[in-house]
Amino acid sequence: MNKASSLAVATALALSTMPALAQKTASQGIDEYRAMLQDGNPAELFEAKGEDLWKKARGPKNASLEKCDLGKGPGVFKGAFVELPKYFADTQRVQDLESRLVTCMETLQGFNAAEISKTAFGRGEMANVTALATYIAAESKGQRFNLSQAHPQEKTFYEVGKRLFFQRGGSHDFSCASCHGEEGKRIRLQDLPMLTKNPGDGVGFAAWPAYRVSNGQMWSMQLRLNDCYRQQRFPYPGFGSDATIALSTYLGVNAKGAASVAPAIKR
Amino acid sequence: MNKKTQLVLASLATTLLVAGCASGPSFVELNALTDKIVKASFRDQSHVKVERITATDETNRLCSEADVAGKPLDEKTAKRIEEANLKAIKWPSDGKFIGDWKEGEKIAQSGRGLTWTDKADDVNGGNCYNCHKIDQKEISYGTIGPSLYNYGKIRGVSNPNDPASKAIVEYTWGKIWNAKAYNACSNMPRAGHTGILNEAQVRHIVGLLLDPKSPVNQ
Numbered sequence: 001m002n003k004a005s006s007l008a009v010a011t012a013l014a015l016s017t018m019p020a021l022a023q024k025t026a027s028q029g030i031d032e033y034r035a036m037l038q039d040g041n042p043a044e045l046f047e048a049k050g051e052d053l054w055k056k057a058r059g060p061k062n063a064s065l066e067k068c069d070l071g072k073g074p075g076v077f078k079g080a081f082v083e084l085p086k087y088f089a090d091t092q093r094v095q096d097l098e099s100r101l102v103t104c105m106e107t108l109q110g111f112n113a114a115e116i117s118k119t120a121f122g123r124g125e126m127a128n129v130t131a132l133a134t135y136i137a138a139e140s141k142g143q144r145f146n147l148s149q150a151h152p153q154e155k156t157f158y159e160v161g162k163r164l165f166f167q168r169g170g171s172h173d174f175s176c177a178s179c180h181g182e183e184g185k186r187i188r189l190q191d192l193p194m195l196t197k198n199p200g201d202g203v204g205f206a207a208w209p210a211y212r213v214s215n216g217q218m219w220s221m222q223l224r225l226n227d228c229y230r231q232q233r234f235p236y237p238g239f240g241s242d243a244t245i246a247l248s249t250y251l252g253v254n255a256k257g258a259a260s261v262a263p264a265i266k267r
Numbered sequence: 268m269n270k271k272t273q274l275v276l277a278s279l280a281t282t283l284l285v286a287g288c289a290s291g292p293s294f295v296e297l298n299a300l301t302d303k304i305v306k307a308s309f310r311d312q313s314h315v316k317v318e319r320i321t322a323t324d325e326t327n328r329l330c331s332e333a334d335v336a337g338k339p340l341d342e343k344t345a346k347r348i349e350e351a352n353l354k355a356i357k358w359p360s361d362g363k364f365i366g367d368w369k370e371g372e373k374i375a376q377s378g379r380g381l382t383w384t385d386k387a388d389d390v391n392g393g394n395c396y397n398c399h400k401i402d403q404k405e406i407s408y409g410t411i412g413p414s415l416y417n418y419g420k421i422r423g424v425s426n427p428n429d430p431a432s433k434a435i436v437e438y439t440w441g442k443i444w445n446a447k448a449y450n451a452c453s454n455m456p457r458a459g460h461t462g463i464l465n466e467a468q469v470r471h472i473v474g475l476l477l478d479p480k481s482p483v484n485q
Contacts, residue, residue, distance in 0.1 A: 152291055155291055156291060156292060156297070156300070159292075159297045160297060160300055160301045160304055162335060163297065163298065163301040163331070163335055164301065164304075164305070166331050166334035166335045167301075167305070167320065167331050168323065168327040168330055168331045168334075169319060169320035169323040169327055170319045170320055170381075171319065171381045171456075171461050171462065171463055172381070172394075172456040172461070172463065173326075173327055173447075173456050173457060173461070174456070175331065175334070177334055178411070178454045179411065181334075182411075184410075185409070185410050185411050186409050186410050186411075187397045187398070187409040187411070188396065188397055188407045188408065188409050189406075189407050192411075230382050230383055230384060231382060233315070233319070233381045233382055234309070234315075234319065234320055235309040235310060235311060235312060235315050235316060235317045235319055235320060235383070236309060236310050236311070236312035236315070236383060237308055237309055238308050238309070238310060241304075241307070241308030241309075242304045242307065242308050243304050243305060243307075243308030243309065244308065246304060
């Protein structure tokens with residue numbers, strides 16, 4: 001297009017479609033902002049902190065986490081993230097990455113799992129769990145989600161998770177599906193992934209843990225779900241509770257085949 | 268319980284038993300397990316109590332079950348839910364439906380209230396722009412609900428006090444007060460019914476949508 005005609009087009013657009021143009025500019029601006037953020041993701045700092053914590057002898061037993069079994073055998077962590085949550089025979093329950101890390105911190109290092117689970121996000125050992133989860137997730141970057149549904153408990157958790165996803169309640173009658181049950185919807189200008197099926201590579205379950213630029217915090221999947229429930233006007237879900245793990249199982253199984261980009265960076 | 272219901276329940280139980288033996292817990296057992304897990308997993312936080320989700324009403328319960336089954340409610344059940352919600356609508360105590368659209372716009376913009384990080388005595392917002400386009404000057408709007416731009420104009424409301432507009436005016440009030448009265452499993456909250464907005468706030472929102480002077484109808 002030559003200069004004169006592009007000027008003409010620009011003028012015509014400006015005159016005829018001001019609001020539409022303004023909107024396009026706003027969402028384009030957001031996209032550009034997100035692209036700029038990809039240049040340097042502060043999640044790397046949390047990843048490095050997590051690696052230190054994994055290798056360092058800590059806790060009452062002065063041991064490292066290097067023998068932690070995340071589902072692929074003691075000490076094997078590459079590829080573990082994209083297969084969680086899964087059933088663990090030693091604890092006899094389905095666990096997600098974070099609750100499993102807390103189990104290892106208790107059995108290998110002698111920390112008190114119940115105490116850690118009660119700690120607020122971003123504080124004390126809970127901040128360490130988030131850093132560890134960031135490190136472990138990053139070690140599976142680019143791998144595709146492939147949760148097991150072989151154990152009866154894994155199947156049951158998927159079914160319970162599905163019921164939780166569609167559970168309407170609270171002051172606003174919201175369920176997860178109110179926002180994440182249809183394709184191509186948004187809240188204000190924020191795009192919403194549809195989570196009843198694989199939403200695509202690096203979207204939804206395959207994007208967390210993620211660094212949140214707006215508040216400068218590293219968010220784990222447990223915190224992501226916690227804040228969804230807060231905005232849904234639901235009561236407070238316990239850290240590592242069966243409800244959060246069942247819901248994660250539902251989302252994780254639905255994301256089968258999606259490539260993980262975690263740790264991602266978010267607005 | 269009459270004989271017919273007993274018979275249906277008995278055959279249902281047999282079906283579930285057979286299905287249960289073949290492939291893990293039954294539909295009903297999974298529902299019961301979910302209830303148990305919800306009770307054990309959630310706790311009160313500030314003014315947000317667990318009863319908010321354990322003591323939910325029939326409307327939410329039946330719609331959630333239909334969502335899980337992936338099938339809409341049968342027509343008869345949907346009608347019954349809609350009628351019950353319609354009956355529960357509180358109409359304006361002074362007969363005035365149209366409030367101040369400027370106040371309505373503020374309420375539509377606000378997403379405050381009723382989360383565990385809000386104060387219990389915060390003034391709640393309507394969250395309207397989260398899902399709807401309303402005044403077209405506001406470009407940050409959601410798309411879960413339909414556009415409400417020109418809501419009154421499209422429906423031919425040039426004077427909301429004219430008896431010819433009565434049906435639309437009443438429907439608009441009713442829809443905001445209790446969206447499930449017109450669509451049993453609507454995604455829209457029941458703003459008046461569940462106490463998100465009070466009568467004066469609902470009146471202002473109706474004004475925002477139907478006042479010919481409101482930017483919505485320009």
